[in-house]
Amino acid sequence: MTTSPYEHHEYDVLIIGAGGAGLRAAIEAKQRGLSVGIVTKSLLGKAHTVMAEGGMAAAMGNVSSEDNWQVHFRDTMRGGKMLNNYRMAELHAKESPDRVRELEQWGALFDRTKDGKILQRDFGGHRYARLAHVGDRTGLELIRTLQQKVVSMGTDVFMECKVLQLVHDESGRIAGAVAYWRPTGEFVTFAAKSVILASGGVGKSWKFTSNSWESTGDGHAMALWAGAELIDMECIQFHPTGMVWPLSVRGLLVTEGVRGDGGVLRNSDGERFMFNYVADMFRAETAESEEEGDRWYEDHSAGRRPPELLPRDEVARAINAEVKAGRGTPHGGVYLDIGTRRSAEYIRRRLPSMYHQFMELAGVDITREAMEIGPTCHYIMGGVKVDADTAATKVAGLYAAGEVAGGMHGANRLGGNSLSDLVVFGRRAGLAASDYVEGGAGPSGFNWGEVESAVARALAPFENEGGENPYDIQRDLQEMMQANVGIIRTGSEIDLAISELETFTERVKNISVKGGRAYNPGWNLATDLPSMLTVSKCTSRGARDRKESRGGHTREDFPKASAEFGTFNLAHTIAGGAWDGEITTERSALLTMPDELKALLEEGK
Amino acid sequence: MAAIESATKVELGGVRGGPDVSTLRNDRWWLQPVVTVSILTAFVVYSTWAAFQNQNYYVGAAAHRDLISPFYSPCLTTTCVPGSGSGFAIHGWGLSPALIILIFPLGFRLTCYYYRRSYYRAFWWSPPACAVADGHGSYSGETKFPLIMHNAHRYFFFAGLVFNTLLTYDAIRAFHQPGLGWGVTVGTVVLVINAVLLWSYSLTCHACRHLCGGGLKSFSQHKARYRTWKFLSRYNSKHMNFAWASLIFVALTDVYVRLVASGALTDYKLF
Amino acid sequence: MAEVTMRVWRGDASGGNFEDYTIAQNEGEVVLDVIHRIQATEAPDLACRWNCKAGKCGSCAAEINGKPRLMCMTRMDELPEGPVTVTPMKTFPIIRDLVTDVSFNFAMAERVPALLPPPMPEDGYRMFQEDVERGQEFRKCIECFMCQDVCHVIRDHEENKQYYAGPRFFIRYAELEMHPLDQNDRREYVREDMGLGYCNITKCCTEVCPEHIKITDNAIIPLKERVVDAHYDPVAWLGRKIRRRTKRTSAEAGVQPTP
């Protein structure tokens, strides 16, 4: 092996991402006694997971004793419009209760039931109260617990260190990665026997998003460049309730917990419009009148759930339709009202951070006034195609877990299913990567050529004279994607987006950045743009080819779900691995579900 | 030193950012220390003067009253004004009887967590206000003598309880006007309010909150102590208010008794 | 559209100074919005940290008009007229512009002896709301490290960083010491090795905490009282002798649970 011209580290397991998935994977590999390095773009504890609010779904049955993994499995599949990898949904439903409980061993403090168990709350699409939570800051509890565990185990964490590209050995197995330190701009290489991607989402490519600057889809893109497949990239969840005003916080999330705790949606006429948007699939289990819905909040057996708690895609579309029909608020949203329905004391106790968020950022007291909300880009269901049991990708030695992995949530994710996904599959990725390392099938060698080309590409913006400002490109890209591949899509707009993205590719090659390499956000953004483009291309291509509406993918020109399209995922690959290489998009058949699981889905239909 | 070895090293002497000035605050951060210094100084000056007076601290049977200044109760020397004595008398103490007992309430307040905050900020400038540079070059906090003695606060708290009991007894006695029977005068009201404020101050004390239940690991095993703790916690957040109110009022009580005892004021009988 | 002058400190370990940017400001904006606008237009290399822009991650702490604040939660319209100064947190070494090296805090986090619970029963632990409530307050902490920044013990006395955990970690110790399942006893550890005695309860940490955690009243003072129990109070000592209870020395407490 050549010696690295850069700072160099070696690990058994290298984990890219310190959100819930990455940290949980680290714990598993660490417990096996392997050497583990975690790399994260921001500081430890700041990953996106920290922002999750409502809760984590697990069929523990602490509140509704009827709940069990079978019901959870069924809810997840139906929420995902059957596009899910059934095996992931099954493992997730079976294992999440244990994954939630073990967090308490490491210090998590969930809200409690009267008899001292973990309290669970209602959420959209979940038949029973299923979300373990801590007020409305569950993600913070999750990440802090895992972070403290990882730190107490003495794990190496590389903070503010951005991975640019994965590195192979000569035979195409994963051998590590190349990265740079944001504080200094210096490069660093990691040789690793296995790599787990846990890099989160892609939302930053849209203008109105609940996601942070980190969600640029680096992991998705790097996996694709490294030879893995991405699936379901067209399935993007627009969360129905994002803030719309003031403009500077447009897109900021308003937790679904507001509706779970009694909040309702109204249009500018004051009408609870959701009753007009109940799809046939959900009619049997949804309340028919406001009275029935209100009864359900008091006692779940006295009525059916109100339509505000339908899965997110349904609610987001309904809001969109109301605004289009001219029944929106002054700032182009609809009203979310909990102030007239619950006491001020109750709201402040159950939804403390929402109360503060509106009070401090919008000057709105949600205990008295209605919130103005509208859909915001929130989550990508699609991601790296993995084996359900092992989280392994197509590339030997490369694993993916968390939001970066695809399949678990199908065409639409249920609220709360992500946090439990992180710990269920984070653990499985950690296990499988450890097995792989212990099995001795690791890489032989390290392709320095890949390192050099990644470094050269990263430094190019300093060489360019008079090129474009990366901020301009980012802004244009976000506006373009929002306009053309947003919540409601049509063929012509998608085609426009696909050709625009080629122009963007050329623009990105022509970026110039000012200043030095040390903590230079302009340069950092320049290195994010290739991933953002790659991901946007896959999303657009998937959106073009899926000529139907399903879950997080809505085509105005194909408003119905089609049985044919329900049998496959759309999978993307890049031959040769160049970041601007030609993407191939193909149909990839869904796994066939065993009969006993099929039977579960029939029940209660 | 036995701390867990951390892989991340703490490096001293790193260059700091921002301009090298003591503060960039442009609000009126100095207001609070100024107010604190003014009130505390006024109190210290007045109470020292009052403690050395050795007269006018008791209104007795001659005036058909039984009012004693809190600075002089319990009165523990043979020189106490007739009627003001506590039944226990120290011989040969030439100075004011107040000087024997004031050390306890003084100690209680000096070691009080709230007053510590106030005088460290206002008098010692450590720090004068948040994000305003400390006025001193070196700093060892409460780790060395004499400040380490603050750890004895709970014992001053106990002493405070004894004093509160005695002052409550004084307040009850103030309901009796010798020669006239039972009734309520302005003096009674003053002594009662004083006692109530002192109790409020003591019971909202942090040491009290800790001893009553705060020290427990698990509340569900100790329901009664949990409820007490919960109750005290609610008022503990008002400890600051009680600290100031009781401080100012104790001085006013002394002023009142002093004015009546000196004949400058008549203690009006309400009913 | 209103205009505002932002006086931003720019520089690194080799020195720096204020730079003024006069820039547009829209209704409802926070300081971070304006900083971002400066980045996108005039100074693309202006360094600042942020993630969530919603007061949830604690990345964007800086000093605004001399006070530690979250840039994403400070509305421009609540600041007084005149130029707004924005400087990096003072207590930590500078990296560049508004970004500081906060590794001191991660070092202190590594020194915390983690929760030591009994083995978990099959169907999970039982804890009651009243048992977890105190800890939950402290677990709201978003690790913005502004309390560490404002604490004069290290802000004004660099050398104390060697043996001082700081308010963010005092709430962590308080949380563990108040955890109904915990079996360790870190009282001597916080006294001897984490410098609890250096805190003079002047409450600046509480004043700046964006999560409104009552750091001093609910964590530090209760810890100090616990330390009195363990170390200073003769009656408590006698009680331990009579009831044959022991306390953990700092060295005994200062170990991580086996994974």
Ligand SMILES: Cc1cc2nc3c(=O)[nH]c(=O)nc-3n(C[C@H](O)[C@H](O)[C@H](O)COP(=O)(O)OP(=O)(O)OC[C@H]3O[C@@H](n4cnc5c(N)ncnc54)[C@H](O)[C@@H]3O)c2cc1C
């Ligand atoms: C506002 C909000 C609320 C939510 N609420 C809920 C909820 O209530 N319930 C629920 O189940 N889900 C919720 N979600 C979704 C859920 O929080 C996320 O899907 C989940 O946290 C993703 O976790 P992760 O571990 O996959 O990645 P993240 O937590 O996003 O972490 C990604 C990590 O990867 C690192 N990384 C990325 N790229 C690179 C690179 N190139 N180099 C190095 N490191 C890199 C990042 O620094 C980060 O550490 C919510 C999401 C949002 C935005």
Ligand code: SF4
């Ligand atoms: S109260 Fe203590 S910990 Fe908090 S800022 Fe003051 S000295 Fe520091």
Ligand code: SF4
């Ligand atoms: S305690 Fe408050 S101020 Fe300190 S780090 Fe946590 S959130 Fe920030």
Ligand code: FES
């Ligand atoms: S009297 Fe103030 S804290 Fe005890």
Ligand code: FES
């Ligand atoms: S950016 Fe997350 S707290 Fe300000």
